[in-house]
Amino acid sequence: MREASTELLVELDANSNVTDLLLEQHAANPAHALYRRKGPNGWVDVPVQKFLQDISALAKGLIAGGLEPGDTVAVMSPTSYEWTLVDFAIWFAGGVTVPIYETSSASQVEWIIQDAGVRRVFAGDRALVQLVSGVVAGSAALSDRLVNVVRMDYDGEAPDLASLAAAGTGVSDTELERQRTRAGLADIASLVYTSGTTGKPKGCEITHGNFALVAKNIVAFLPEVLQKDQSRTLMFLPLAHVLARAVQVVCLAAGATLGHTPGAAQLLDDLGTFRPTFLLVVPRIFEKVRAAAAHKAALAGKGRLFDAASAAAIEYSREQDRQNRGEGPGPGLLSRARHAVYDRLVYPRLRQALGGEVGYTVSGASPLASEDAHFFRGVGIPVLEGYGLTETTAPCTANTPSRTKVGTVGIPIPGTTIRVAEDGEILVKGIGVFRGYHSDPAADAEAFVDGFFRTGDLGELDKDGFLTVTGRKKDLLVTAGGKNVAPGPLEEKIRIHQLVGHAVVVGDGKPFVSALLTLDPDGVANWRAERGLPPLPLAEAAGDPQVRAAIQEAVDVANQMVSKAESVRTFTLLDVQFSVESGQLTPSLKLKRSAVVQEFEAEIAKIYG
The missing domain is CATH 3.30.300.30 (ANL, C-terminal domain)
Incomplete structure (x- = not known):
């Protein structure tokens, strides 16, 4: 098969934008806990109404400071509730969010601020404020540009989020609504710079339509995972990455409760207290969790038991996979019996490592080894592997609970077509494909062919439309x-x-x-x-x-x-x-x-x- 498509499930008004997703949630139930924020005494619910109030206050502060619709605003911070708050405040004020990884070098920060035309930067803490301020002060390229830096961690130093909100008290609700509604689906919501595996990062113009249409259609595409007012997830991947941002907007569209933790260091503790129902995970985390469990069993003298349980889980999942492919009857009597025994003795502890209530995990950002996918599905934590790039607003294909083939990255998401070129390159057309590279028409001309985005990845489509990524063209x-x-x-x-x-x-x-x-x-x-x-x-x-x-x-x-x-x-x-x-x-x-x-x-x- 050379081409596969999935029909669009949800359409949106061309005059709407991402912020309308939040207003829908507010209209449905303003008391719903859309977010949970970690405090000194544990997780605290943030109702839709409170989130909307805080966003509006910050957005008014931005407007009072002179932000015009279409202006770019950078955010450089670890993953946090404040990151999300600022992101939506920028959108409510009519601005364009420019994420910068908190691990970025001074030269990368300088390039993004210069290339994106940034005049306002939200920085996560004192160290990042000093980094950004130092870059701006020491840059000849930015010498003619006044860049305001706002600190995000509420420590009383000005300017911070509290002082920004206070500055906006004179801005009317009418003016805020005028700025919020200026953007439509075709307008830029975010300028996301590629992470730069080769060369200088390029700015990808991600539209409101990219985010909103992907979110709405993913919710319809994965109803088992995204159950309104019942699903919850903990975000620990960097929000500067488009995959994390896209999933965050998906959660908003679904009414799923979202929490944040800044990284892997405290992840396991936070999983135990937050108890997510689904997780977005990169392959390295799966590898670490499995290795840690095997080590713990070995030290307890239960290494052979763990190895046997692992083998049983993998074989059970492989038999399920053969059944899904029409190549077998599914797990046999002996396989089911072994699986049932270990499901009492071993697997519950593995599920508990992810909080105990995870029904599904979504794997992205890089390839997942099939053995790990089989292992986790076999122990009761199904992995839905997907595929995408910054230029496709992350997911353009995904496995679903009812349609999964391990080793593939699934079928096209709704509103998307995948084509495999004669040389094996994966081409994508659809709702997530970005508008183009910022101020780089030469890169655009090279990136598109017949209306399809050239991913640079190699792959194959099977007879059912499942995509397997076989490598990177340049690799x-x-x-x-x-x-x-x-x-x-x-x-x-x-x-x-x-x-x-x-x-x-x-x-x-x-x-x-x-x-x-x-x-x-x-x-x-x-x-x-x-x-x-x-x-x-x-x-x-x-x-x-x-x-x-x-x-x-x-x-x-x-x-x-x-x-x-x-x-x-x-x-x-x-x-x-x-x-x-x-x-x-x-x-x-x-x-x-x-x-x-x-x-x-x-x-x-x-x-x-």
């Missing part, structure tokens, strides 16, 4: 022998191993394929503890024969997926940790392959020396 390796190698599947398989942090398969123009691997610090510590071995610094672990032998086994397993010419012949263990701060990962934890290859050019040369 495709061609060995000296002319063999095309897609590194992604090999990397995912190797990365599953407890000891491996990240895997980068290399070999473009080389006589054979090899890999650069990093060690996972927690994985190394846990692996050695489970074997009664003393702790070992990572620098020494990288040269330890036992560690290398264990990783070689993982590489051998991965090599079984491909031909000999595509297999990883050898690997090098790097004595480093890839991170956002050091430049090897994007803020959404995607690998910056070109940056890694360039940084470790000497190590690669040694492999082929």
